[in-house]
Amino acid sequence: MAEYQAPHVPLMIAVTIDCKDVDRLLEFWSSLLGVENRGRHEQFGFLGPAPGRNVVMWLQEVPEEKTVKNRVHVDFAVPDLAAAERRVVELGGSLGGRHEWQGYEWRTCMDPEGNEFDVMVDPGAG
DSSP: OOOOOTSOOOOOOEEEESSSSSSHHHHHHHHTTOOOOOEEETEEEEEEOTTOOOOOEEEEEEESOOOOSSSSEEEEEEEEEEHHHHHHHHHOOEEEEEEEEEEEEEEEEEEEEEEEEEEEOTTTTT
């Protein structure tokens, strides 16, 4: 059973990304994140959690194409940004701008359907 902070405080359980091709994005995200592809059920696709994490990613098939910038995106940390950038491209994603702010460095990336996410250098790595 989940442990809630209080009855009125929501517990984050998943991040859901809308998409046109659930199977393609299941493969992209499971390969990129190194997590289990738990398959799909009807219009939903499910990924397992990363080791030591409880939040999972879900994919939801929707009829419309992505047309504008995401208002919400997911952030990830890596010890080697260049290696992560190569992996995103190898898996069919693309790269946006590289950014730096107050000592943090990150790259905006897109999955094969253009959904934005950021990959940042983990300041605690190395």
